[in-house]
Amino acid sequence: MTQGVGAGEMISVALHVSSLDSLRETQHTFTDSDSRFQFESVGYSPDNLYGLSTIYKGVVYVSDITIESGIAIFSSISVYDTSTDDESIFLSKGSFSITGVDSLNRKISILELATISNNSQLTYVPGSGPMDLIRFGLPEGATNFLFDTLIPAAEYIQVDKGFALVASLTPGTHEIMYSYDLPYNGQEAEVIKSWRYGVENASILYPNGTVNINTNFETKSQDTIGGKA
Structure with a gap:
């Protein structure tokens, strides 16, 4: 102890x-x-x-x-002692990956990773209401949602426009991973991604040549990895 x-x-x-x-x-x-x-x-x-x-x-x-x-x-x-104050909780890393575009069945497969940081010396415990939880947005119409994390006893619940993490966060960093499919109609689709709490470092991975990316933050580098940018 x-x-x-x-x-x-x-x-x-x-x-x-x-x-x-x-x-x-x-x-x-x-x-x-x-x-x-x-x-x-x-x-x-x-x-x-x-x-x-x-x-x-x-x-x-x-x-x-x-x-x-x-x-x-x-x-x-x-x-540690506990606190329900989320002022010390922030996203230090966020990753948004388009892992597949199925033009035949008109769906986009997306994988997201988030590193949640607690920079206090107290364990953050969630409040009792949905608005007191750490929430993550999902695009409207998302299907086949999967969630995974190594945070002990962590769960999630569905909330308006996404899901909320039900977990206690000790000081330090914690990772969550979630994936989903996004159906679309027509010849193209628009996906809008935002991080509710902001993010210190963001990365976007997408198939090169089939996706156009527009961001409102500074891009420090761009690399091509196995046909994905």
Whole structure:
């Protein structure tokens, strides 16, 4: 535990052991007055994965365990006080990729990546209403929506003109990925993309020769990668 947060409190910590050949095993222990914890009689196998988790003030925290030559390296879990103030939340990176244009079935396939940053020393927890959540826009008519992230216990809900992330964000950076198809009629389609919270660094990837891009921000570089610009 870090920065004195949770110091002296008895907090439950779980050890998770998993492998492809067996069910996941879980052991529990509690922190002591110095916020330390220890697991004993833990079997080791190079085929296993080991990790830690805890819940502090309603937020799930996880940490991997690094093992070298059968010996676990010192492991810790950082926990933080919480805040519902989103002033410290911003997008440090945004990527918008047109991964395919199906002219026969009249649809465009799009993949987006976003790096969400929390530059405070508090874990951001979402508010109770849709307007209190971190929201992302989707083009009208988008279909086949898929969402993925490694943020612990993260979910999403559909909101007007897009979706909202339901997740607690610890200090640092967090990535989300989502994709969708955009049907269109006629010989061409117009896709308007904006980042609700702004973005420090944006990248756009599209098939060269079939897409025209107009932006209202400074373009620092343009490269061609395997037929995509």
